Amino acid sequence: MSTNIADIRKEYKHSTLSEKDVHPDPFKQFDKWWQEAIHSNLQEVNAMTLATATADGMPDGRIVLLKGFDENGFTFFTNYNSAKGHQLLENPRACLVFFWAELERQVRVSGLVRLTAAAVSDAYFNSRPEGSRIGAWASPQSQVIESREWLEKNEEKLKTDLKEDTLHRPPHWGGYVVKPTRMEFWQGRPSRLHDRILYTLGVNGPWKIERLAP
DSSP states (O other): OOOOGGGGOOOOSSSOOOOOTTTHHHHHHHHHHHHHHHTTTTTTTTEEEEEETTTOOOEEEEEEEEEEEEEEEEEEEEETTTTHHHHHHHEEEEEEEEEEGGTEEEEEEEEEEEOOHHHHHHHHHHSSSSHHHHHHHHHOOOOOOOOHHHHHHHHHHHHOOGGGOOOOOOEEEEEEEEEEEEEEEEEOOGOOOOOEEEEEESSSSSSEEEEEOO
16 A cells, blocks of 8 residues: 555545525535434544634644534534634634535535524533533643543532533533524535535525535
8 A cells, every 4th residue: 555645635526516406595404414414323423524724724623523504604612711712702603514424525614603592501511411511611622631531530529619500501601503694515526526516605695506616
C-alpha cells in the first residue's frame, strides 16, 4: 500500500444529484438525505463541522453534534464561554458541514446564528445523562487547566454537591440555532466531476436553486 498522501484517492460512484430531482425546499431535501443517512446506520450520523470566525476574521472549526433541525434552522448545544461561544458572540455567523462518506455526500449550511429559547435549552439539558449534566458544570470549556487530575477532582466534587433535584442547566450552557441563507448539497461522482446543487435564500423570495461546477 502506498504511503504517499497524494496517492490516496477514491472514485465516487454511489449516486447522482440533479436539479430536477431535488426538492424546492432545502430543508425537505436535507430531511430526505438525513433519513437515508439514518437508515444506512452510519456512525455519528449527526456529527458536523462547525466553522466560526472571530470579529477580525480568524477562522476556527471543530466537530459538534446536531441535536435538531426544522424550517427555523439547525440546533446544537455547547458552553457559551467556550471559544466558539465567544466567536459567535463577536460574529454571529457560522457554517456547518456534514460529510457522510459511505453515501459519498456532503452538505454545507451557512447562515446567521442565534441562541435558542431558554426553555429549549432547559428541556434538552434535562434529557441528558446525569454524567453529561455534571460534566457541563465541571468543565470550564476551552480554558487552560492545570491537569486531567484537576478536572476529575472537580467532577467528583460536583457529584457530591449537585444532587438530582438541583442539577439544573448552568447559566453558561445552552443551544444555538443556525438559520441558513445558503445550503449546498454535494454528491460524489466519477473523475471528480461531482454534482453540486446550491440553494440561496432571496431577500423576500423563495429559495433559488443553481448547479455549481465541481
